[in-house]
Amino acid sequence: QVQLAESGGGLAQPGGSLRLSCAGSGSIFSIRPVGWYRQAPGKQRELVATITSGGTTNYADSVKGRFTISRDNAKNTVFLQMNNLKHEDTAVYHCNFDLPWRIGWGQGTQVTVSS
Numbered sequence: 001q002v003q004l005a006e007s008g009g010g011l012a013q014p015g016g017s018l019r020l021s022c023a024g025s026g027s028i029f030s031i032r033p034v035g036w037y038r039q040a041p042g043k044q045r046e047l048v049a050t051i052t053s054g055g056t057t058n059y060a061d062s063v064k065g066r067f068t069i070s071r072d073n074a075k076n077t078v079f080l081q082m083n084n085l086k087h088e089d090t091a092v093y094h095c096n097f098d099l100p101w102r103i104g105w106g107q108g109t110q111v112t113v114s115s
Helices: 027-031
Strands: 004-007 010-012 017-026 033-039 046-051 057-059 067-072 075-080 091-097 107-112
Touching: 004 091, 017 033, 017 091, 017 107, 033 075, 046 067, 046 075, 057 067, 075 091
Parallel strands: 010 107
Antiparallel strands: 004 017, 017 075, 033 046, 033 091, 046 057, 067 075, 091 107
């Protein structure tokens, strides 16, 4: 059974950076497209970025030019480098497989951007 675990969140100042990690278990992790999603208080979960097994990426307009998604298939890990953070980036960040391979949502990792 495949499991995903997010880490790397924390408190950052506006303009600061954080790097999130999504560690996956199971041999299929490296062949599935993976996405980062976020949910702010009182809002629906939204897509932040996705990456295919071959490295093709896609970003939400709100993070283009600031966030970079990458993956290390040998280590079963997907990263989200977040630069120039803004207050509106505050949310719980989750990783998951892209549809139709999505699994249950984990606890995520909290990102708080505040001065």
